[in-house]
Amino acid sequence: MKAAERQLRIRQMLETRDFVDLETLCRELDASESSVRRDLDMLEEEKVLRRVYGGAVSTETPPARAFDYNVETERLSTEKDRIARVAAGLIEPGQTVILDGGSTVAAVARELSTKSLHIVTNSLPIAESLETLRNIELTLTGGYLDPRLRVMLGPFCEQMLGAIRADAVIMGVGSITETGFCNNNTLVVGSEQKMIEIAGKVIIVADHTKFGRGGMIPVAPLNAADIVISDRELAPEYVELLRANGVEVLLA
Amino acid sequence: MKAAERQLRIRQMLETRDFVDLETLCRELDASESSVRRDLDMLEEEKVLRRVYGGAVSTETPPARAFDYNVETERLSTEKDRIARVAAGLIEPGQTVILDGGSTVAAVARELSTKSLHIVTNSLPIAESLETLRNIELTLTGGYLDPRLRVMLGPFCEQMLGAIRADAVIMGVGSITETGFCNNNTLVVGSEQKMIEIAGKVIIVADHTKFGRGGMIPVAPLNAADIVISDRELAPEYVELLRANGVEVLLA
DNA sequence: GTTGCCGTTCAGCAGCCTTCATCGTCCCTC
DNA sequence: GAGGGACGATGAAGGCTGCTGAACGGCAAC
Structure with a gap:
């Protein structure tokens, strides 16, 4: 690459x-240090950008959006980044991927930002983070915009999803127990079920704190x-449980 | 090839x-270096374009999108604000309105922000400006996200619009001539035609510079x-033309 | 002290520019 | 209508420039 x-x-x-490390850059750009x-x-x-030890940080001051969302982004961000990198590695250029x-x-969306892909998403934050990239064709599902989650949901969303097919879906979940994957919002659950239905490959990303929560x-x-991708702190019994259900488990 | x-x-x-390298060009164009x-x-x-070592880069600055939109927002903003206020005055609380x-x-969206409404829109900037308001229930159409216009378009958008009914649509247009309303993007035209079809009342907002443009x-x-809402500088012959076609004209 | 990152240096080569022979086209002449 | 010259476009060759990746010593972080 030039x-x-x-x-x-x-x-x-x-x-x-807002930060890129040298190693990642070398790998993504296929160039020497x-x-x-x-x-x-x-x-x-x-x-x-500004050079810092180990990489560089953006000088662009981001418009500092969203309250809850950022807090949640910070929490466990390193586990999340590692999980995201593994998830992104499963996606081939040219595929259609639902997020x-x-x-x-x-975090997965960020890692995907250098690949050439067709992304379908119902998430406004993800759409905003990808919309300027020329290598990504972006399709949004429609639907009722949940003001707290900033995600499009409801019958319109599900109907729209019903009309498409995708190579893979990458999904987060609220919790994972022996009975299955759960979430805490009826509308979210509806759209996620539809996503699972239309995607060739279902990839779940969930750090270890999501396991064993209930209700x-x-x-x-x-x-x-x-495939389920989690971090190394995940208790072995959950790994066993998933594998017993025919699910491939990757620990980032 | 010539x-x-x-x-x-x-x-x-x-x-x-945004970058093309020489080798690829030679291959794709079947020509010598x-x-x-x-x-x-x-x-x-x-x-x-700009020549760089190994190829060339586009001179189109990608961040032009945001700034174009801002420029257009600035232009005639006072006329726009007056037009917007008149348009917003036509909307009753509780209605479903397409923008x-x-x-x-x-600008109309800003004026509507105090009313209690159900808004349907395919515009990301409008969605962003309304999403935090508790009095507004926001539904987005889905579809391909046009990166320049930041609007959702295409068959998914039209299909989604086809499934709903609204009290009114408030629409901008590219130009107005005696033959009708025009726009300059095939996909935008498709979604606008659908919006007109499903809305009880069609309200067009257009400052006087939009009149008489062609092609x-x-x-x-x-x-x-x-209803067509424009500003006071609109030439009288256009007012006549619209009224002759049974259109109510309001000059802000 | 160890590890990992930085800056520098240098050989190798990819890409650049210039030059030149060739080819096709057009137009003029006979 | 055929022949020939001028012209522009094309692609290949050669020398030069400067980009690239590897190696190495030094320095910061832990």
Whole structure:
């Protein structure tokens, strides 16, 4: 890849995250450390970013949106990032991928931002983080906009989902128990069930704190998932449980 | 392949990606390195692109989207605000109102923000400006997200609109001539035609500069509108023309 | 002290520019 | 209508420029 292209891609990446590390850049851009360093130097010259130890941070001050959403984004962000990277690694260029709402899935969206994809989502934050990228064709489901979750839901959303097919869905969940995946909002559950129905491969992303919580609305039994991605702190019995249900488990 | 055709193809390629490398161009255009270099030089002369080591980058600045929208928002903002206030005055609390994209309609959205309403829109900027309001229930159409206009369009959008009914639609247009209302984007026209179909009352907002422009895609004949709202500088012959077609005209 | 990151240096080579021969087209002449 | 010259466009070749990746020593972080 050429210097100009690399620098454009770095700019793009900084639109969706505010820190990029050198190792990731080398991998994503398929270039040597030296070249990436030079690119970062040039972009720093242009005030696009600021070099820091281990990578670079965006100089763009983000418009600081959303309250709850950011807090949830911060919590466990490193686990989330690792989970997100693994999830993104399962997606091939050119695929159609459904992303549902939630901060873990938003992290996946960030990791997907360099691939050439068709993304279908009902999440406004995810749409906003991807809409400027030229390599991503973005389709939104319609529906009632939940003001707290910033996600489109309800019959219109489900009807729209019913009209499409996708290679994969990447979904967060509220909780996971032996009885299956759960969530805590009727409308969210409805759209998630539809997403599972229309996607070739169902990928669930959930950090270990999601396991064993109870008392919510069931979305699907465990065997509805093809792959579950969690972090290394996940208790072994859950790994066993999932594998016994024919689910592939990846620990990031 | 001739030089003119090659250059056209290069322009097209730059619409969907922001960097093209020489090797790819040679392959895609089936031409020698020298010829492609010459083409790039000429296109650089025309400011279509900028030559960089290994290829060329588009001179179209991607962040132009946001700023275009802002420029258009600034232009005539006082006329727009007055038009918006009149339009908002036509809406009763409790109604279901469709808002299409465009800066004039965005101004109407601001004016509507104190009423208790159900708003249906395909515009992301409008959705963002209304989403936090507790008195407004917001439903978005789905569809392909046009990255420049930030509006959802296409068959999914139209299908979703086809499933609902609304008390009124408030619409901007690209131009108004004696033959009817026009716009300059095929997909936008499709969704606007659907909006007109499903709305009880069709309200067009258009400052006087929109009148008499030509050469765009027809949306609907003049008599498709119930009310057209413009500003006081609108030439009297257009007022006459609209009234002759059974359209109520309000000048803000 | 160890690890990981940084900046520098340097050989290798990809890409650039210039030059030139070739080809096709157009127009003029006979 | 055929022949020939001028012209522009094309692609190949050669020398030069500067980008790239690997290696290495130094320094910050832990």
